């Protein structure tokens with residue numbers, strides 16, 4: 001799986017209306033953080049609704065290697081007995097984070113201010129991704145990093161024996177980098193400050209406050225200034241992980257493009273740092289009702305009733321919205337292909353350093369399906385073909401990228417001819433029940 005095992009070809013074909021309730025699994029970002037923060041608290045953290053995707057399972061394994069006791073009690077029901085801030089022990093083997101950039105970058109941050117050494121690796125996708133964006137700020141704390149050319153994994157981090165606090169302005173809008181610096185700051189004396197120009201997902205800030213850290217966020221002209229007081233004693237928490245809006249995006253977008261569909265997707269996060277796709281879809285003319293707004297697991301959520309929307313129109317997606325929908329551009333570009341007119345996505349160069357180069361992967365895949373696409377380093381433009389207008393009939397390369405695989409399987413549900421993907425196995429990393437959930441709604445997705 002995900003670059004470690006056999007490829008799993010998959011295929012989807014034009015399907016009848018999608019109907020029913022799509023209960024998507026727990027949020028991936030919050031699941032990683034609940035295990036890591038639980039490992040830094042003293043006592044037992046109880047997690048319910050944990051995403052049991054491979055990325056999160058790899059983080060659970062890593063937390064055990066650093067000394068925490070992590071136990072699965074039942075489906076999504078886990079406990080973590082933490083070792084306290086600064087209490088990580090040196091792992092006796094290489095830490096394999098599989099496909100997960102979030103896992104490896106957050107864990108590097110967590111151990112970087114403890115006097116231990118750890119070596120990290122991952123699958124063929126993760127080994128291509130840049131780690132300099134986290135090791136640069138971690139070196140300011142006094143940690144040292146030894147990796148391959150271009151700051152790639154495998155990489156060894158030697159944690160700082162006498163860490164100093166850091167003031168760091170993020171050069172890229174990245175919640176992973178922000179979180180790595182905050183996690184390193186936990187075991188540094190004094191105040192660590194992170195400044196972000198554009199707000200990115202704020203789960204680390206919200207959860208750290210829940211775990212008892214002294215963390216303040218100030219909105220200034222520079223952007224968000226996040227100040228964390230080092231060396232707190234974190235208190236264990238009961239974490240109820242809300243459903244993942246990035247996973248919900250797949251059934252939602254499928255229902256929008258498959259004729260006659262009408263589905264309910266309960267508990268979708270409306271957190272302003274995560275809801276950019278939903279704002280964009282509504283602007284394009286999507287028929288989405290946001291019902292029963294409430295709080296779940298500390299996140300604002302709503303139940304989404306989604307109906308087929310045959311007259312969606314392409315728009316210019318505001319570039320400042322990118323951080324709040326960074327993982328959703330692949331599926332948005334599929335919806336764009338079934339809309340009329342151009343959808344212009346600017347300010348998206350971060351997509352080039354995700355699990356794959358997502359601008360390239362989407363452009364090549366959509367072209368193979370008969371859709372006209374333009375791209376440059378920082379832009380993707382999709383020329384829509386209207387409802388039901390995409391020819392399809394292609395086999396698309398997924399490049400060990402779960403979101404590319406799911407996006408093209410959704411594309412095939414409304415295209416004229418079936419769409420195949422060369423490898424659907426990476427879907428296990430984030431949405432292990434994707435195939436059964438989509439089939440339950442009436443989607444014709446098959447293996448082979």
Ligand code: S3P
Nearest residue numbers: 029102173174175176177326327
């Ligand atoms: C994540 C942050 C984002 C996102 C990733 C999850 C997180 O990455 O793409 O899927 O949980 O912090 P970047 O920080 O690289 O933008």
